[in-house]
Amino acid sequence: xxxxxxxxxxxxxxxxxxxxxxxxxxxxxxxxxxxxxxxxxxxxxxxxxxxxxxxxxxxxxxxxxxxxxxxxxxxxxxxxxxxxxxxxxxxxxxxxxxxxxxxxxxxxxxxxxxxxxxxxxxxxxxxxxxxxxxxxxxxxxxxxxxxxxxxxxxxxxxxxxxxxxxxxxxxxxxxxxxxxxxxxxxxxxxxxxxxxxxxxxxxxxxxxxxxxxxxxxxxxxxxxxxxxxxxxxxxxxxxxxxxxxxxxxxxxxxxxxxxxxxxxxxxxxxx
Amino acid sequence: xxxxxxxxxxxxxxxxxxxxxxxxxxxxxxxxxxxxxxxxxxxxxxxxxxxxxxxxxxxxxxxxxxxxxxxxxxxxxxxxxxxxxxxxxxxxxxxxxxxxxxxxxxxxxxxxxxxxxxxxxxxxxxxxxxxxxxxxxxxxxxxxxxxxxxxxxxxxxxxxxxxxxxxxxxxxxxxxxxxxxxxxxxxxxxxxxxxxxxxxxxxxxxxxxxxxxxxxxxxxxxxxxxxxxxxxxxxxxxxxxxxxxxxxxxxxxxxxxxxxxxxxxxxxxxxxxxxxxxxxxxxxxxxxxxxxxxxxxx
Numbered sequence: 001x002x003x004x005x006x007x008x009x010x011x012x013x014x015x016x017x018x019x020x021x022x023x024x025x026x027x028x029x030x031x032x033x034x035x036x037x038x039x040x041x042x043x044x045x046x047x048x049x050x051x052x053x054x055x056x057x058x059x060x061x062x063x064x065x066x067x068x069x070x071x072x073x074x075x076x077x078x079x080x081x082x083x084x085x086x087x088x089x090x091x092x093x094x095x096x097x098x099x100x101x102x103x104x105x106x107x108x109x110x111x112x113x114x115x116x117x118x119x120x121x122x123x124x125x126x127x128x129x130x131x132x133x134x135x136x137x138x139x140x141x142x143x144x145x146x147x148x149x150x151x152x153x154x155x156x157x158x159x160x161x162x163x164x165x166x167x168x169x170x171x172x173x174x175x176x177x178x179x180x181x182x183x184x185x186x187x188x189x190x191x192x193x194x195x196x197x198x199x200x201x202x203x204x205x206x207x208x209x210x211x212x213x214x215x216x217x218x219x220x221x222x223x224x225x226x227x228x229x230x231x232x233x234x235x236x237x238x239x240x241x242x243x244x245x246x247x248x249x250x251x252x253x254x255x256x257x258x259x260x261x262x263x264x265x266x267x268x269x270x271x
Numbered sequence: 272x273x274x275x276x277x278x279x280x281x282x283x284x285x286x287x288x289x290x291x292x293x294x295x296x297x298x299x300x301x302x303x304x305x306x307x308x309x310x311x312x313x314x315x316x317x318x319x320x321x322x323x324x325x326x327x328x329x330x331x332x333x334x335x336x337x338x339x340x341x342x343x344x345x346x347x348x349x350x351x352x353x354x355x356x357x358x359x360x361x362x363x364x365x366x367x368x369x370x371x372x373x374x375x376x377x378x379x380x381x382x383x384x385x386x387x388x389x390x391x392x393x394x395x396x397x398x399x400x401x402x403x404x405x406x407x408x409x410x411x412x413x414x415x416x417x418x419x420x421x422x423x424x425x426x427x428x429x430x431x432x433x434x435x436x437x438x439x440x441x442x443x444x445x446x447x448x449x450x451x452x453x454x455x456x457x458x459x460x461x462x463x464x465x466x467x468x469x470x471x472x473x474x475x476x477x478x479x480x481x482x483x484x485x486x487x488x489x490x491x492x493x494x495x496x497x498x499x500x501x502x503x504x505x506x507x508x509x510x511x512x513x514x515x516x517x518x519x520x521x522x523x524x525x526x527x528x529x530x531x532x533x534x535x536x537x538x539x540x541x542x543x544x545x546x547x548x549x550x551x552x553x554x555x556x557x558x559x560x561x562x563x564x565x566x567x568x569x
Contacts, residue, residue, distance in 0.1 A: 002376060002377055002378065005376040005377075006374065006377035007375050009369065009372055009373045009376050010362075010373050013365050013367055013369035013372070013373065014368070015361060016364075017362060076399055086362060090360070090361065090362045090363065091357075091360040092361065092362055093358055094327060094356055094360045095360055096374075096377070097326070097327060097376035098327070098349070099348065099374045099378050101342060101343035101345075108470075173550075268321070269322070269326040269327065270328065271319075271322065271328060
């Protein structure tokens with residue numbers, strides 16, 4: 001309990017968390033509003049032109065709302081990674097381990113606090129995507145889906161996904177304690193490497209079978225919707241994972257990087 | 272007064288980094304009620320030794336304990352041992368008050384302790400400023416405040432006078448003496464003997480990872496140098512040399528170690544040599560220290 005209270009104070013006493021939160025809300029809100037406005041207004045025209053990618057009307061609200069995770073997942077990931085790398089960078093591991101010499105306890109507390117913070121990021125991101133997306137959908141004469149319990153389940157799964165991404169961030173920070181290195185890896189992988197891999201993987205059936213286990217794909221499977229899975233690249237017959245499988249795959253990624261970090265950098269001498 | 276008192280014990284503690292033996296088979300103990308100076312030039316292995324004591328660095332062999340208990344096994348480490356290592360272990364974006372609250376929370380200490388220690392080190396007026404804007408002296412005080420958080424029976428301070436102005440150094444001296452007088456165990460490292468000279472009861476001097484002296488300062492001073500001169504400088508030098516003391520003849524007189532001024536005076540009287548100069552070298556302590564640690568620049 002003490003370790004958890006300490007980690008929570010650490011997180012809340014530095015400006016980083018609310019700066020990331022503001023950017024997340026602005027970025028997700030903008031994307032959700034753009035999608036809702038664009039597809040909401042163009043929906044009729046798209047339906048009447050046979051060559052255009054088709055979006056069934058009932059998938060529009062989930063796509064708009066899930067922008068909170070589809071474009072927002074990188075924020076809890078960075079928050080989690082920085083929570084660990086800043087301890088290495090500013091040598092605060094020394095006072096941290098002096099106050100709690102059982103290092104595993106420190107990392108467990110950090111993981112728990114960051115998972116909670118990730119969930120809060122998820123709620124904030126959804127507030128932005130639903131808060132801007134739903135009125136715009138209604139305004140353009142579309143269903144908002146807010147009367148459908150499935151929509152609310154999707155929102156709950158999105159919160160869980162954001163918590164898991166923060167956890168993966170903690171593990172990643174432990175594995176790559178260099179702050180700049182960690183951020184570069186996060187941004188390069190999430191913004192560049194994985195989108196290309198997912199796109200490439202979707203070309204053949206056998207690569208799609210592998211590609212659905214990529215972290216971003218697993219996250220989209222957990223949430224149940226994403227602008228990426230719905231944007232017409234699905235030329236193969238391979239189904240994405242079930243939502244619970246996606247969740248387990250994400251958790252697995254978190255566990256692998258955390259255990260790897262715990263066994264290497266976290267055990268090292270603190271000099 | 273602190274009841275009981277905790278003795279720090281190093282038993283054959285050794286740390287090798289690759290082929291380098293940074294700390295080589297150190298054995299000594301630090302008693303409660305005293306200020307013990309842990310001296311040696313930079314790179315002698317002081318910080319590594321302290322970090323092994325605190326469970327931050329794993330010893331290659333040997334052990335370091337507080338009354339027989341390793342740091343990691345202490346039930347309530349911050350309430351037993353207060354530590355201030357280098358003055359850089361702060362997140363620059365966090366205020367001093369929040370920094371202390373983070374670790375008070377980890378040790379289950381009330382925030383009233385945070386306010387108390389901020390007052391002790393005189394940081395209350397600046398407590399809500401981000402540490403990134405602190406001077407080195409203020410960081411030293413914040414480090415000391417962290418060490419005092421748990422009202423510990425043992426204080427381990429690494430170079431606490433670094434970056435302090437003369438007034439701060441004087442304040443630190445009084446502070447260390449007072450803690451020891453309360454029955455606490457105080458271990459202070461420094462690479463400058465003169466900075467701790469007036470506050471320590473005992474010293475442990477290490478060089479290249481090995482202990483070269485352990486005892487009180489008087490013991491060190493016994494081997495301080497004596498400077499004497501006479502019109503018959505050569506006779507004086509050979510007379511002193513006969514006692515077995517080490518003698519160097521210079522243009523400024525005869526310099527001898529291993530002999531007191533009183534002994535030189537008596538010897539000159541007996542030999543009928545008229546002395547023109549007889550003095551104990553006040554810099555002797557520092558010279559002895561430098562000689563012990565192998566003449567490396569302090």
